[in-house]
Amino acid sequence: MSHLLEVNNLKVSFHTYAGEVQAVRGVTFYVNEGETLAIVGESGCGKTVTSKAIMGLVASPQGEVKKDSEIKFKGINILKYTNKQWQDYRGKDAGMIFQDPMTSLNPTMKIGNQIREGIIKHQKVSKKEAQERTIELLKKVNIPNPIERIQQYPHEFSGGMRQRVMIAIALACNPQLMIADEPTTALDVTIQAQIIKLLKEIQRVNHSAIIMITHDLGVVAGMADRVAVMYAGKIVEEGSAEEIFENPQHPYTYALLNAVPNLELENKAELHVIPGTPPDLVAPPKGCGFASRCEYCMEVCNRYEPQYTQISKSHRTMCWLHDEIAKEVYGFDNVRSVIKK
Amino acid sequence: MLKYILKKFGYMIVTLWIIITATFFLMNLIPGDPMQSGTKILPEAVAKNLEAKWGLDKPIGERYLHYLKNITHGELGESYTTPGLTANEVIGSRLPASIRLGLQAVGVGLVLGLLIGIIAAFHRNSWIDFIAIFIAIFGVSIPSFVFAALLQKSLGGTFFPIVGWVTEGMGLADSLRVTALPTLSAAIGGIATYSRFMRSSVLDVLNNDYILTAKSKGLSNGEIIWRHVLRNSITPIISIVAPQIAGIVTGSFVIERIFSIPGLGRYYVDSVNGRDYPMIMATTIIFSAIFIFSIGIMDILYALVDPRIRKSLIK
Numbered sequence: 001m002s003h004l005l006e007v008n009n010l011k012v013s014f015h016t017y018a019g020e021v022q023a024v025r026g027v028t029f030y031v032n033e034g035e036t037l038a039i040v041g042e043s044g045c046g047k048t049v050t051s052k053a054i055m056g057l058v059a060s061p062q063g064e065v066k067k068d069s070e071i072k073f074k075g076i077n078i079l080k081y082t083n084k085q086w087q088d089y090r091g092k093d094a095g096m097i098f099q100d101p102m103t104s105l106n107p108t109m110k111i112g113n114q115i116r117e118g119i120i121k122h123q124k125v126s127k128k129e130a131q132e133r134t135i136e137l138l139k140k141v142n143i144p145n146p147i148e149r150i151q152q153y154p155h156e157f158s159g160g161m162r163q164r165v166m167i168a169i170a171l172a173c174n175p176q177l178m179i180a181d182e183p184t185t186a187l188d189v190t191i192q193a194q195i196i197k198l199l200k201e202i203q204r205v206n207h208s209a210i211i212m213i214t215h216d217l218g219v220v221a222g223m224a225d226r227v228a229v230m231y232a233g234k235i236v237e238e239g240s241a242e243e244i245f246e247n248p249q250h251p252y253t254y255a256l257l258n259a260v261p262n263l264e265l266e267n268k269a270e271l272h273v274i275p276g277t278p279p280d281l282v283a284p285p286k287g288c289g290f291a292s293r294c295e296y297c298m299e300v301c302n303r304y305e306p307q308y309t310q311i312s313k314s315h316r317t318m319c320w321l322h323d324e325i326a327k328e329v330y331g332f333d334n335v336r337s338v339i340k341k
Numbered sequence: 342m343l344k345y346i347l348k349k350f351g352y353m354i355v356t357l358w359i360i361i362t363a364t365f366f367l368m369n370l371i372p373g374d375p376m377q378s379g380t381k382i383l384p385e386a387v388a389k390n391l392e393a394k395w396g397l398d399k400p401i402g403e404r405y406l407h408y409l410k411n412i413t414h415g416e417l418g419e420s421y422t423t424p425g426l427t428a429n430e431v432i433g434s435r436l437p438a439s440i441r442l443g444l445q446a447v448g449v450g451l452v453l454g455l456l457i458g459i460i461a462a463f464h465r466n467s468w469i470d471f472i473a474i475f476i477a478i479f480g481v482s483i484p485s486f487v488f489a490a491l492l493q494k495s496l497g498g499t500f501f502p503i504v505g506w507v508t509e510g511m512g513l514a515d516s517l518r519v520t521a522l523p524t525l526s527a528a529i530g531g532i533a534t535y536s537r538f539m540r541s542s543v544l545d546v547l548n549n550d551y552i553l554t555a556k557s558k559g560l561s562n563g564e565i566i567w568r569h570v571l572r573n574s575i576t577p578i579i580s581i582v583a584p585q586i587a588g589i590v591t592g593s594f595v596i597e598r599i600f601s602i603p604g605l606g607r608y609y610v611d612s613v614n615g616r617d618y619p620m621i622m623a624t625t626i627i628f629s630a631i632f633i634f635s636i637g638i639m640d641i642l643y644a645l646v647d648p649r650i651r652k653s654l655i656k
Contacts, residue, residue, distance in 0.1 A: 055557055083561075091559030098557075103550040108572045108647055117568065118558035153648040169558065 003030040004209050005054070005073055005177055011066035012049050012058055019282040023049045025233035033176065036203065036210045038224035038241070040217065040256070044278055046233040047213045048099075051179045054211070055096050056086045073177070092122040095170030099182040101162035105154040111165055112150025118172040137168040141198060160191035167198065174206055181213045196222055217260050221245060226314070229253050232279050232289030239315030249309075249317040252290045288320065296321060345654050346641055353633045360629045361412070361622070365405055368621050375421045375616045395421065395618075408622070417626070418619030422611075428623035431608060436627065438506055439597070439604035443590035445524040447582065450531025455578070457532065458539025459566060465544065473536055480533025486595045489526035493599075496522060504601040523600040527593045531585055535578060542574040549573075572646060579646070583639040587632035 012024040024046040031037045039047045052058050053065055056078065071078050078089060090096075098104040106114060112134050119130045131150070138146035141164040154162060163183060170178055180199065184192040196219060203210055212223060220227055220241065227244040229237040229252065237250040248254050255274045262269075276293035279285050285292070291301040300320050309322035320326050374397070376388045383391070392398045396407065411418065417428035461473035497503035500518065507516040546552065547570065555569045594606025605624060612620035644651045 057553055057556055087559045087561055089559070090557050096554075096557040098550055098554060100550060104554045106551040106555070106569050106573065107649060109568065114554075117560065117564075121559055121564075155649050155652065166554070169554065172558070 002075060003072075004033045005031040005071070005211075006075075007050070007054070008070035008072070010050065010053055010069045010071065012046070012053050012069075013064050013066065014062050015064065016062065016282075022281050022284055023233055024053070025281075025284060027230070027233070027235055029228050029235060029238060031177070031209045031211060033209055034203070034207045035225040036212055036223050038212045038214060038220040038227045039230055040214055040220055040227060041230035042215055042256075042278065044281075045230045047230050048181055050230075051096070051181050051211060051213050054177075054179060055090060055094060056081065057096075088122070091118045091175070092173045093175055094177040094179065095172070095175040097163075097166050097170045097178065097180040097183045100186045101159055101166050102186065104166055105162055107154055109153070110150065111152055111154065111157070115150075115165065115168050115172055118169060122173045133172075134168075137171060138165075140171070140202070141165070141168045142194075143168075159187055160194065163187060163191075163195055164198070167195070167202070171202060171206070175208060177209050177211070178203075179211045179213070182215070183212075184216065184219060185214070192219070199223070217257065229256065232284065233281060234289060234318065236290065236319070237315075237317040239311070239317075243312065243315045247311075247315075249311055249315070249322065250290075250319050251294045251296055251321070253317075255293075288318075298326065300326075342644070342651070342654075345644065349637050349640060353637050356633050357626070357630055360633075361409075361626060362405070364622060364625045365408060366401070368618060369401055371616070373616055375618065412626075417623040420612075420620050421617045422615040422620070428619050431620070432605065432623060432627055435603060435605040435608065438602050439590050439593070439606060440631075441507075442520070442523055442527060442593055442596070442602060442604060443586060445520060446527035446589045446593070447531060447586050449524055450528040450535055450585070451578075451582065453528070454532045454535025455539050455575075457536040459543055459570070461536065461540045462543035462547065463562075463566075470540075473540065477533040477537045480529045483529070485526050485530060485593075486599055488529050489523070489596055489599045492522045492526055504599075506600070506602045523593075523596050523602060526599075527589055527596050531589070534581065534585070538578055538581060539574065542577050543570055546570050546574040576643065576647060579639050579642050583636040584632070586635040587628065590628065590631050 007027060007029050010024055010027045011022070014021040014023055027046070027050055029037065029039075039050065041047050049058065049063075053069075054071055058065055065079060069079060073089070073093060078086075081089065105111070112131065115134045115137060116127075116130045119125065119133055120127070123130075125133070134150055135146045138149060143149055143161060143164055149157075154165075157165065163186075167183075170180075178199075183199070184195050187195065199210065200223060202208070210223075212219065214220060224241045227239060227241050228235045229244065229250065231252050237244065237248070237253045239247075239249075244253060245257070248257060252274075255272075258272045259274060261271055274293055279289055279292065285302070287300070287302045287304055288294070288297075288306050291297045294301065298320060300323075304320075306318050306320045306323070308316045308318050310316050311322075375395070376383050376391065389398075396404060399407075408418075415429070417432070420426045420428060420431065457473045457476060461470045464470050493503045501522050502519055503522075505519060506523075507519055511519070552565065552569060555565045560568070593604070594610055596602070597604040597606040605627070608620055609624045609628070611617070612624060644654055
């Protein structure tokens with residue numbers, strides 16, 4: 001089966017005064033129709049840049065998508081698109097929901113117009129039809145009194161309501177691919193759950209694929225079919241949600257799962273943190289990006305970059321611990337048992 | 342909204358009254374009086390007569406009240422230096438040229454300034470941007486009268502007359518042609534200022550998240566500028582345009598001189614030198630009124646452009 005979206009060896013760099021920041025260093029993944037892929041990782045690991053690259057929103061001239069990168073949407077490499085083709089693709093084939101609904105809406109434009117302009121741009125409909133469709137969309141994202149609401153400005157909406165509007169904008173032309181870049185990070189917890197529920201509902205009805213960018217593992221567990229864990233501009237582990245949560249294989253994934261606060265623990269129990277900081281991507285490490293923070297770091301990790309090891313058909317990880325030789329030397333099963341604790 | 346506008350107008354009238362009062366008393370504090378300002382020293386009897394005629398022999402308080410009463414009837418008084426000519430007549434015949442020059446200059450300044458600013462912002466750090474910066478520095482640092490002389494020398498001739506103004510019965514195209522050089526001279530400062538402000542304002546707006554949202558909808562650059570950038574970046578410009586309008590109407594007496602424009606600017610300067618009290622008062626009132634009015638309009642424009650300001654006002 002061919003995939004809806006295929007990203008091959010995506011590399012994105014930013015040219016700054018400090019040098020070339022290699023934000024994304026060769027990322028490969030795919031998304032099928034109707035499924036949800038979550039990309040998780042800490043701040044600065046390149047997940048947002050990846051999503052912007054898929055939308056063609058990497059700011060030039062500072063940002064550069066490297067030449068041998070490939071992003072295929074329905075088999076066509078969209079990185080070769082002209083400006084006009086990008087405009088047709090954005091909004092119609094792929095819609096994006098941004099992180100901060102407080103700043104992502106134009107403060108001087110009525111909500112209705114902001115939703116409507118995408119519809120008018122892509123679908124040859126009259127203003128009146130577009131208006132009706134806008135009202136329908138607002139109903140779909142559960143905004144009460146849509147007829148009055150379309151005449152209002154963003155400052156008259158709460159944060160959760162604005163994020164619903166953002167979702168309506170992304171949904172406007174029923175794109176097959178929706179990218180949600182930390183859609184719940186700026187919202188409070190009760191609203192988060194509503195938004196996630198809404199996204200799931202929309203996905204069920206529209207059968208669209210969602211790429212969910214997040215660092216909230218709770219969101220991932222509630223939504224994702226598959227998970228890609230990113231670190232320092234690379235995908236270090238990828239698998240189905242079940243595989244990642246039940247059978248994590250990369251030390252970073254362990255650490256990430258460990259860092260989730262456990263509500264059943266006593267108040268006094270310490271929260272787990274991952275010591276150290278991510279590597280400087282102006283001069284990325286020669287070996288594994290996580291080596292300097294890894295509890296199980298070996299000599300080889302600092303010198304050579306690990307390759308992917310296929311754990312199952314859908315599950316792969318990039319770690320030397322899975323190398324045939326490492327298993328012998330280290331006693332890999334020992335490591336696993338240590339980690340499980 | 343209407344209530345807000347009415348309130349604004351109320352404030353404008355109060356401000357104007359304060360200015361009238363302050364000018365009236367300040368004017369009388371200037372050393373010298375109309376009788377001494379000329380080169381000829383008037384015989385005492387003549388001076389006495391004139392004082393009586395103009396009411397200058399009365400106490401200042403009475404004169405002030407008398408003046409206020411006249412103003413409410415729209416009478417600005419008769420000129421001292423040009424007997425027989427009332428301030429109303431001078432303003433009636435001279436103000437239109439000044440206003441036309443001022444408005445044309447602000448209009449040209451705004452259109453060109455905003456355009457240059459937007460283009461420069463979109464081509465940040467390229468050669469286009471550098472040209473825009475050059476124009477801005479050039480416009481700010483070269484005085485308008487030098488620029489006027491340069492224009493007269495390089496473009497002046499039969500098509501663009503070196504001096505002169507619109508005469509009666511002239512068509513629109515001709516009148517624009519005749520006023521082109523003075524307008525451009527008076528506009529150059531505005532072009533420079535607006536383009537700098539607009540450039541930084543547009544750059545600010547382009548960094549906002551909602552521009553990314555607009556792009557992700559698939560809008561073209563033109564649509565993004567027109568619908569999302571322009572309105573949001575124009576607010577800082579509004580605040581600098583108001584003083585500029587008044588400044589150009591009042592401050593272009595040099596331009597008026599250079600191009601022999603029958604404007605009001607000359608009277609503004611001459612009346613102070615001649616201690617021509619009614620003319621001083623009249624020109625000051627007119628210019629303050631223009632100033633206050635343009636600031637008031639800008640306040641209302643703010644509210645029209647930005648719904649958040651509108652909301653806070655209505656509350």
